[in-house]
Amino acid sequence: VNVIKGAFQAMASLRLTVLLLALSMVLILAGTLAQVNEGVWSVVDRYFRSPFVLIPFQLFIPEKIARIPGVLPFPGGLTLGVLLFFNLTAAHFTRFKMSWKRSGIILSHAGVMLLLVGEFVTGAMADEGNMTIDEGASSNYVEDTRTTELVVVERAAGGDDLVIAVPQGHLERAARAGAPISHALLPFGITVDEWMPNSRILGPMRASDAQRKKADSGAGAQVAAVPAPIATGVNGAEVDSPSAYVTFSSAGTKVGTYLVSLYFDRPQPVMVNGKQYDVELRFKRTYKPYTLHLIDFRHDKFVGTDKPRNFSSLVRLMDPARHTDREVLIYMNTPLRYAGDTLYQSAFKQGDTGTILQVVTNPGWLIPYISCALVTLGLLVHFGIRLSGSIRRRTA
Amino acid sequence: MSALQRVFPWVVGALALVYVVLIAAKPEHTGEHWREYARIPVCADGRVKPLDTFARNSMMQLSARQAVRTDGRTESATEWIVELMSAPSKAGARNVFRIDHPDVVAMLGVADAKRTRFSFSEVEPKINEVFRQAELAEQTSAKTRDPFQREVIQLANRLSLYIRIARMETPLMIAPVNPGEEWRPLADVVQNPALANQESAAAVISILQARATSDAARADTEAEAYNTLLRAKIPHILDTAEHETLFNRVEPFYQSSVLYVLAFVLACFALLARQGSAGGWFTAFNRATLAAIAVAFLVHSVGIAARIYLQGRPPVTNLYSSAVFIGWACVPLALVGEWFYRFGFGTLAASLIGFATLVVAHNLSSGGDTMEMMQAVLDSNFWLATHVVVITIGYSATVLAGFLAIAYILGGVLTPLLRGEPVKTLPRMIYGVICFASITSFVGTVLGGIWADQSWGRFWGWDPKENGAALIVAWNILILHARWGGMVKDRGVAAMAVFGNAVTAWSWFGTNMLGVGLHSYGFMDSAVFWLVSFCVAQLAVMAVALVPIPRWRSLQPAITPPETAPRVVVRPA
Numbered sequence: 001v002n003v004i005k006g007a008f009q010a011m012a013s014l015r016l017t018v019l020l021l022a023l024s025m026v027l028i029l030a031g032t033l034a035q036v037n038e039g040v041w042s043v044v045d046r047y048f049r050s051p052f053v054l055i056p057f058q059l060f061i062p063e064k065i066a067r068i069p070g071v072l073p074f075p076g077g078l079t080l081g082v083l084l085f086f087n088l089t090a091a092h093f094t095r096f097k098m099s100w101k102r103s104g105i106i107l108s109h110a111g112v113m114l115l116l117v118g119e120f121v122t123g124a125m126a127d128e129g130n131m132t133i134d135e136g137a138s139s140n141y142v143e144d145t146r147t148t149e150l151v152v153v154e155r156a157a158g159g160d161d162l163v164i165a166v167p168q169g170h171l172e173r174a175a176r177a178g179a180p181i182s183h184a185l186l187p188f189g190i191t192v193d194e195w196m197p198n199s200r201i202l203g204p205m206r207a208s209d210a211q212r213k214k215a216d217s218g219a220g221a222q223v224a225a226v227p228a229p230i231a232t233g234v235n236g237a238e239v240d241s242p243s244a245y246v247t248f249s250s251a252g253t254k255v256g257t258y259l260v261s262l263y264f265d266r267p268q269p270v271m272v273n274g275k276q277y278d279v280e281l282r283f284k285r286t287y288k289p290y291t292l293h294l295i296d297f298r299h300d301k302f303v304g305t306d307k308p309r310n311f312s313s314l315v316r317l318m319d320p321a322r323h324t325d326r327e328v329l330i331y332m333n334t335p336l337r338y339a340g341d342t343l344y345q346s347a348f349k350q351g352d353t354g355t356i357l358q359v360v361t362n363p364g365w366l367i368p369y370i371s372c373a374l375v376t377l378g379l380l381v382h383f384g385i386r387l388s389g390s391i392r393r394r395t396a
Numbered sequence: 397m398s399a400l401q402r403v404f405p406w407v408v409g410a411l412a413l414v415y416v417v418l419i420a421a422k423p424e425h426t427g428e429h430w431r432e433y434a435r436i437p438v439c440a441d442g443r444v445k446p447l448d449t450f451a452r453n454s455m456m457q458l459s460a461r462q463a464v465r466t467d468g469r470t471e472s473a474t475e476w477i478v479e480l481m482s483a484p485s486k487a488g489a490r491n492v493f494r495i496d497h498p499d500v501v502a503m504l505g506v507a508d509a510k511r512t513r514f515s516f517s518e519v520e521p522k523i524n525e526v527f528r529q530a531e532l533a534e535q536t537s538a539k540t541r542d543p544f545q546r547e548v549i550q551l552a553n554r555l556s557l558y559i560r561i562a563r564m565e566t567p568l569m570i571a572p573v574n575p576g577e578e579w580r581p582l583a584d585v586v587q588n589p590a591l592a593n594q595e596s597a598a599a600v601i602s603i604l605q606a607r608a609t610s611d612a613a614r615a616d617t618e619a620e621a622y623n624t625l626l627r628a629k630i631p632h633i634l635d636t637a638e639h640e641t642l643f644n645r646v647e648p649f650y651q652s653s654v655l656y657v658l659a660f661v662l663a664c665f666a667l668l669a670r671q672g673s674a675g676g677w678f679t680a681f682n683r684a685t686l687a688a689i690a691v692a693f694l695v696h697s698v699g700i701a702a703r704i705y706l707q708g709r710p711p712v713t714n715l716y717s718s719a720v721f722i723g724w725a726c727v728p729l730a731l732v733g734e735w736f737y738r739f740g741f742g743t744l745a746a747s748l749i750g751f752a753t754l755v756v757a758h759n760l761s762s763g764g765d766t767m768e769m770m771q772a773v774l775d776s777n778f779w780l781a782t783h784v785v786v787i788t789i790g791y792s793a794t795v796l797a798g799f800l801a802i803a804y805i806l807g808g809v810l811t812p813l814l815r816g817e818p819v820k821t822l823p824r825m826i827y828g829v830i831c832f833a834s835i836t837s838f839v840g841t842v843l844g845g846i847w848a849d850q851s852w853g854r855f856w857g858w859d860p861k862e863n864g865a866a867l868i869v870a871w872n873i874l875i876l877h878a879r880w881g882g883m884v885k886d887r888g889v890a891a892m893a894v895f896g897n898a899v900t901a902w903s904w905f906g907t908n909m910l911g912v913g914l915h916s917y918g919f920m921d922s923a924v925f926w927l928v929s930f931c932v933a934q935l936a937v938m939a940v941a942l943v944p945i946p947r948w949r950s951l952q953p954a955i956t957p958p959e960t961a962p963r964v965v966v967r968p969a
Contacts, residue, residue, distance in 0.1 A: 014881030021874040025867055029902075032863040036910055044858045119856060128853060302442020302769050303579050304568045309442070309769070333779075333851050342853045360853030368855045372842040379835045386831075394736075 012090035020084050023075060030074070033059040039231050039240070041146050048077035049123045081116045088113055104382025111374030118367030126362035129286060130346065133294040133315070134354035140291040142359045143283035145239045150246070150260060152186060153267065153278040167284065171195055171244060180249070188250040188272050193257065196227045199243035201263045214245050218268040218279075220259025244281065248272070288359070290319035290339060295327065297355045299348055311345050313355040330357065401680035408662065409687030412655055416695055420646050432619040434474045434644075436600075437626065437637040439579040440567035442769040446637035448644050450567045451477035453765050458554050459494040459513050466490050466515075477561065481582075482607035484562045488516040493554055497547040503529070516558060519551075527552055571596040573629040595625060640706050648699030649720060653754035655692030659685050659747035666740045667813050678740070685743040686731075692750060693727050700724055707767045710781035712788050714768065715908065716760040721785070723753030725792040733800070733829065737821040741807075745799045759923075779847040787840025787865060791900050793833035794868055798897035798934070800826045801890040805941045807950065814950035823886035826893050827879065833896075834872040841865040860910050864903025871899045891941040898931040 010016065031047035034055075047053050054071040061068055075083075088109050098106070129142030147168045154162040164185050174181045175195035182189045194214070202211060202224045211224035225245075231238035243261035247254060250272050258268060260281035267278035293316040300309040312331035317324060317338065330336050335344040342365070346358035434448035451473035452462045464471040466489065471479075480487040491513040495501055504522050506514060519526065530552030533545035541549070560566045564582035572578055573595050582600060585591045592601060599622035606615035626634045666681035700711050700720065707713065712721045726749040734742025760766075770780075804822045808814045814822065844865065849855040856862060875892045878884045884892065905927055945951055 014877055015883065018874055018878045018881065018883060021870050021877065025870050025874070028863045028867055028870070031858060032860045032907065032910070035860060040857070040859060048858055122855070304439055304566075304581075305442045305769075307442055307769060333847075335850070335853065344852050346852060358852055362853065365849065365853075365855065368842070368845060368849070372839075372846070376835075376839050376842070379838065383831050383835060 008090055009094060011086055012094040013087075014091075016087050017084075017091070020080055020087060024077075024080050024084075027053070027074060027077060027080060030055045030059055031077075035232060037232055039146075046076075050076035051078045052076050078120075081120065085113055085116050101385060104378045104380070104385060106378070107381060108375040108378025111371040111376075111378060114367060114371035114374065118364050118371060121364030121367060122362055125364060126360065127286070128358060128360040128362075130283075131288075131292065131343070131357045131359050132349065132354060133292060133313075133357070134349070135294050135297055137354070138291050138293040138318075141285045141287045143285055145283055147284045148242055148262060148281055149284045150190070150244075150279070150281050151267075152188075152270075153280070154187070155276070155278065165284075166190065168242070171246075175244070187275070187277060188248045188255055188270075191247040191249065193245040193247055196225060196243045198228045198230045198240040199225045199261065199263075200228045201225055201243070201261060215257045215259040217256030218258040218270070219264055220245070220257070223259070225259055225261055225263075242281065248279075288339075288341070289321060290317060290324070292317060292343075292357070294355055297348060297352060299352045311348055311355070313345055313357065315355075397676045397679065401676045404680045405683035405687045408658075408684040409691060412658065412688050412691035415655075416651060416691060419651055422645070429616045429619075430472060430474055431641065432616060432623055433478055433603075434472075434641045435623060435634070435638045436569075436619065437571055437630075437633050438567035438569050439571075441765055443765065443767065444579070444633055444637070445765070445767075446641045446644075447477065447567075448474050448641045449765070452644060454557060454561060455492070456761065457557060457764055458492045461494075464490045464492055465513075478604075478607060480558075480562055481564060482604040487562075488520070491515050492558070493519055493551065495547065495551060497544055499544050500547050500551060503548075519555065523555060526555060569596075569600050570594060571626060571630065571633070573626070595629075596622070599625060636706060639702070643699075643702045643706065648695050648702065649754050649757065652692040652696040652699065653751050653758075655688055655695065656747045656751035656754070659688035659692060659743065660751060662688055663740060663744040663747055667744065670740060671811075671813055682738075682740050682743060685740075685747065686734075689727065689731070689743060689746050689750070692747075693724075696720075696724050696727070696750065696754075703767065709770070710785060712784040713770060713780060714766070715905075716757055716766045718784075718788050718791075718904070719753050719757035719760055721788050722792045722795065723750045723757075725789045726750065726753070726796045729793060729796050729829065729832070730800075733825045736828075737818075737825055739818045739821065741800060741803050741818065741822055742825070744803060745796060749796060749799055779843070779850075783840060783843035783847050786836055786843055790833055790835075790837030790840045790868065791904060793829055793836055794872060794896045794900045797826050797829040797833055797893040798895075798900070800829065801893035802897075802937050804890045805887075805894065805937055808948045809940050809943045810949060812949045812952075819950050823889060826890055830872055830875055830889070830893060830896075834869070834876060837865065837868045837872060841869055860907040861903075864907040867899050868896075868903050871896055887941055887945065891938045894934050894937050894941070898934040901927055901930050 027047060030053075031043050034043045034047065053074050053076045055074050056071050057068045092106065092109065127144075129144040131139050131142045133139045148171075149165040149167050150171060151166075152164045154164075156162065162185075164183070166181060166186075170181055171192050172195055174190070175192040178191075180189040180191040204212075204222045207224035211226070212221065214224060215221055225243035228241075231240050241262040243259060243263065245257060245259055247257040248270060249255055255270065255272055258270070258279065260268070260279060262281055262283070264280070267280035270277045270279050294313060295316055296314040298310070298312045298314075300311075301307060302309050310332060312329055314327065314329050315336075317326055317328050317336070319325075319339070322339070324338075328336050330343055330345050332345055335342045337343075340361055340363070342360045342362075344358040344360070345355070347356040348354065349356065434446055434451075436447045437444055438447050438450055439445070440450050455462055455464070455473040455476065462473055464473070464476045471490070476487065476490060476492070479490075491511065493514045493516070494512055495504075495514055496512055501514075503525060504514065504519060506518050526548060529545075529548045533541055533549050536545065557566075566581065568579035569582045570580040570584070570591070577594070580591070580597075582597065585597060585601070591597055599618065603615050603618040603622060606612075606618055623634065662681055662685040666678055666685055669677035669681050703709075703717065703720075704711055711724075712718050727746045730742045730746035730749065732742075734740075734746070800822065804814070804826065808819060841862075844862070845855045848857065848862075871892075875884075875889060875896070878892065879889050905923055909924055909927070
């Protein structure tokens with residue numbers, strides 16, 4: 001019993017709070033510096049939402065000054081967040097008595113705990129993607145620009161197309177293992193010869209013969225893809241454009257080696273057993289129960305410059321199941337909240353021919369609002385009580 | 397207190413006021429008639445501004461100065477730009493291109509290479525070579541460019557700006573005076589000769605033609621007539637332009653930084669007087685400091701108010717204005733501390749921070765127009781007014797706590813200045829400011845999260861700027877918990893508060909330096925040096941705090957002679 005009590009008291013100690021805060025600061029700093037060479041999403045996953053992270057020492061020293069090998073094993077954001085949560089909980093059970101004097105602290109600590117929960121919920125459940133709509137056209141799906149999928153489409157005359165999607169993770173694993181991907185629904189086996197997380201396309205004039213020969217069929221017979229450095233967090237809106245060399249084979253015979261790439265704007269036909277399939281590498285799609293039709297996209301610039309002054313999208317929101325059919329204007333700082341999703345004006349297609357909306361699904365979006373109100377109120381109450389006490393002492 | 401000591405603060409305050417009034421009423425050194433040219437409204441970077449502002453900003457970009465000095469004669473920026481537009485060959489002899497790198501100077505083949513500013517006619521023979529070198533340099537990524545490459549790209553950019561002005565492609569000079577018209581550059585007249593009949597175009601052309609033929613008197617009359625026309629057609633635009641030229645001429649932030657220096661000197665005298673036996677002089681100097689700060693703060697406030705009025709925006713819209721605002725917010729905070737404890741350190745910190753932040757702001761202004769238009773996503777007065785202002789106050793308070801802590805550590809260890817009351821009260825003041833900093837930086841960060849959630853659906857995205865804010869909140873909270881847990885006392889809190897300066901500097905500037913290329917203008921290169929130096933200096937002060945308490949000079953008892961001679965007691969055996 002004493003051991004448990006001792007452990008509980010250690011868990012509740014202020015020293016642990018200070019230690020955890022200090023470790024969090026180191027983690028945040030490392031997670032910021034890591035974004036110089038790495039995309040923000042991979043940093044968020046590896047540093048802030050994982051239990052454990054290996055921080056390279058090199059992060060803290062520019063390579064120009066010294067090359068330092070080695071990594072520092074460090075608790076990740078998940079570990080620190082959970083520990084802080086228990087530290088706070090334990091502190092309230094052991095040390096704090098309920099009293100008016102303590103009410104501020106209790107309020108703000110409850111808020112902090114809720115904030116930690118909120119970030120956990122967001123990490124676990126939030127989803128975001130882009131919906132690109134051309135003027136005069138409609139869309140009912142969002143694309144996740146952080147990950148891709150290889151789709152094989154079997155066109156059906158007059159009916160629904162059959163779409164088989166292979167997620168990026170499978171492609172990466174297949175490239176590493178060298179093993180072909182096969183599935184009952186897939187009309188052919190897929191071997192990933194080379195996977196490029198980010199790439200550039202070399203046109204027919206710039207690609208060497210050897211580069212062009214990597215693919216023997218489809219668009220890749222004329223052009224080539226070469227790896228490019230992945231987009232980093234500090235450069236803002238950059239997005240990786242993967243490419244891959246894939247070989248299709250059916251019943252032991254090779255159909256052909258194709259280059260699939262996010263750069264290609266239309267699917268490539270593949271003939272297998274006299275049947276045509278369309279193959280395409282594209283951003284991962286998620287279909288929505290509603291459809292948006294873009295009526296008008298506006299892009300105002302400051303006079304005499306290219307600096308955007310305002311974007312707005314006038315859309316028609318259609319959702320037969322919910323009996324919804326109305327016009328909505330989505331613009332900067334004024335999103336549309338609908339069916340658990342929030343749609344923001346995010347960007348636009350070149351030449352202002354279409355809009356790009358960011359669609360976020362986050363069941364926990366309200367949590368930070370509540371927690372922040374709690375913390376702020378708590379801090380004001382606490383320091384208010386302290387300050388009035390200190391002024392009373394001075395005047396006394 | 398003697399009569400002199402009582403009058404002294406009033407005299408200081410009055411002199412400071414007189415200084416400000418004299419500056420505001422100061423005539424244009426190149427002659428009053430230039431005011432007519434200076435206030436002509438033009439449009440550049442999407443903002444309507446007086447020609448004076450455009451000329452000054454262009455001049456800053458070309459030569460890091462607001463005036464041209466050639467052969468001992470100084471020209472105002474307006475004078476220079478009018479000359480460049482009307483008589484480019486004459487203007488070509490003005491030394492306006494700042495070039496520091498010796499290899500770039502050597503490339504020009506200029507004989508007198510000791511200067512750092514060169515004229516267009518000196519650069520012109522090698523202009524193709526400059527653009528070729530810049531194109532080569534552009535092919536290496538921004539991170540790996542060497543100083544020569546950076547300088548040659550900068551020179552190419554400066555040349556482009558210069559040529560665009562000479563060709564009258566920028567700024568847009570043809571003001572819309574009739575319904576349906578838009579701002580257009582004079583260069584458009586070449587393609588569309590009919591445009592020359594538009595009232596503004598005709599007026600500007602005749603001004604420039606008169607100056608081209610050196611008919612200064614006629615040009616002055618034309619300029620005056622043009623402004624009269626605009627006053628009739630677009631009075632509010634002309635009014636704003638006129639007020640902005642006044643703002644440019646008075647340079648309120650420069651004047652207030654001068655006054656903060658004066659206040660700092662007075663505050664130092666106050667501390668010295670406090671140390672000596674001259675108690676009356678301590679009060680006198682401290683009040684004089686307060687008077688100087690009051691005037692400086694007044695001018696500082698007027699400057700901020702003027703920017704709000706001219707821009708139609710809350711006070712903080714970019715890095716430059718955040719520096720101006722941090723100083724402004726620190727001053728009253730420090731004075732509240734002074735009002736509580738009255739020992740001269742609040743005024744010392746106020747004057748020092750006021751001055752330092754304005755110097756930082758000045759160095760940030762070389763990027764161009766400091767009242768630039770906002771990117772669409774930032775175009776929200778509500779969030780600019782709440783999130784940005786509150787978080788900036790949070791940064792200010794953290795910095796104030798840090799500076800007070802520096803005063804406590806250096807003053808306490810190295811000098812006897814803190815002896816007595818201050819050594820007890822200064823830590824309380826530091827603690828109070830940290831509490832305030834914790835609330836404001838937390839609330840500010842949270843408001844930023846809410847803005848982000850409203851704008852793109854992500855309350856927290858772990859991007860560098862957000863992480864910077866989180867670090868400040870975490871550090872302030874950490875200090876408070878360490879103190880509440882008894883892990884640190886006065887000395888420890890002070891040392892940690894000093895580290896808060898480094899954390900703030902990182903969040904404020906460091907995060908902007910990560911994305912080289914995004915901010916690849918000259919300042920950020922040297923800024924890395926200053927940032928590192930600043931952080932090293934903070935660590936050095938923290939090291940000083942390690943001196944054991946008994947060795948602190950302010951904590952050693954004053955050596956006073958015993959009041960009575962020791963009595964010799966003879967005990968009977």
